[in-house]
Amino acid sequence: IKIKNMIEKERRFTSNAAHELKTPLAAIKIQTEVAKLSLDDKDSLIKSLNNIEMGVDKSTRMIEQLLALSRLESISNFENLTNINWIEIINSTIKEVEFNAKQKDISIDFLYDEDIKTIKGEPFILSLLIRNLLDNAIKYNEKGTKIEIKLEKNNLFIQDNGKGLDSKILKNIGERFLRPAGQKQIGSGLGFSIIMQIAKLHNLNVNFENINPNGFKINIYW
Numbered sequence: 001i002k003i004k005n006m007i008e009k010e011r012r013f014t015s016n017a018a019h020e021l022k023t024p025l026a027a028i029k030i031q032t033e034v035a036k037l038s039l040d041d042k043d044s045l046i047k048s049l050n051n052i053e054m055g056v057d058k059s060t061r062m063i064e065q066l067l068a069l070s071r072l073e074s075i076s077n078f079e080n081l082t083n084i085n086w087i088e089i090i091n092s093t094i095k096e097v098e099f100n101a102k103q104k105d106i107s108i109d110f111l112y113d114e115d116i117k118t119i120k121g122e123p124f125i126l127s128l129l130i131r132n133l134l135d136n137a138i139k140y141n142e143k144g145t146k147i148e149i150k151l152e153k154n155n156l157f158i159q160d161n162g163k164g165l166d167s168k169i170l171k172n173i174g175e176r177f178l179r180p181a182g183q184k185q186i187g188s189g190l191g192f193s194i195i196m197q198i199a200k201l202h203n204l205n206v207n208f209e210n211i212n213p214n215g216f217k218i219n220i221y222w
Contacts, residue, residue, distance in 0.1 A: 028055040081120040086151055087112055089123055093130040094149075097138060104143045108134070112151035119222050121202045129198040132191045133158050133218060159217035164210040 031051040038044035094108050101108055137147050141162035150157040199206045199220065207219040 025055070025059060028052055028059070031055065082123060083118050084121045084123060084126060086116055086156065089127050090130055090149060090151065090156075093127050093134060096131060097134045100135075100138050101147075104138060104141075104145070106138055106141065106143070106145045106147060108147045108149065110149045110151075113153060115153055116151060117154040117222065119202065119204075125198055126202065129195055129220075132195050136191055137162070137216070154222050156220040157217065158220075159211060159215060161211075161215045164214055164216045165208070170208060170210065 031048045035045055035048035035052065038048055090110060090112075094110060097108075134147070137145070137158070137160050141160060145160050145162045147158070147160045150159075196206065198204075203222065205221050207221075209217050209219075211217050
């Protein structure tokens with residue numbers, strides 16, 4: 001029964017992945033046809049080429065996330081674990097997303113205690129967890145949002161004063177390919193699945209909640 005369930009799970013994953021990739025690829029094909037018909041209209045041609053670029057970005061992001069999730073799910077345990085320096089990982093990841101944050105006038109403040117309970121893990125994979133959380137906070141919030149990261153002895157809080165998460169998404173968080181209805185931002189719907197898988201591999205607990213009156217908060221604790 002266990003093997004049967006695993007096969008069925010993989011079948012659904014493959015089917016969903018194929019379905020999700022069809023949409024941006026079909027859009028690229030349509031915009032390519034539009035571009036061919038717009039050779040004499042510079043504005044229409046540029047618009048079509050921009051749409052093609054967006055479609056390629058979306059497909060690329062989807063494939064990258066699919067590969068990351070596939071690799072993570074094939075890991076049962078890590079080799080050569082090291083003591084995790086959360087401060088170093090978080091500072092490094094903030095620098096990686098800094099440009100995208102500035103484009104939307106989003107500030108990221110990082111406060112931390114000096115006495116942090118040490119855990120062992122894989123630094124690169126944990127940086128992927130932080131990267132996905134910050135990417136989401138930047139991508140799906142409005143201009144001027146403030147993001148605060150607070151690292152305590154055995155807790156990591158990441159919160160913002162944005163619009164929070166749709167109740168359906170919050171209820172089913174971690175489910176693959178789940179995105180808010182009408183979402184215009186490029187996204188794979190796999191970010192939270194990757195976050196949950198990385199946390200599981202490192203025996204980390206993760207809690208998500210909306211903040212009243214507005215905002216979203218993640219608590220990772222160990």
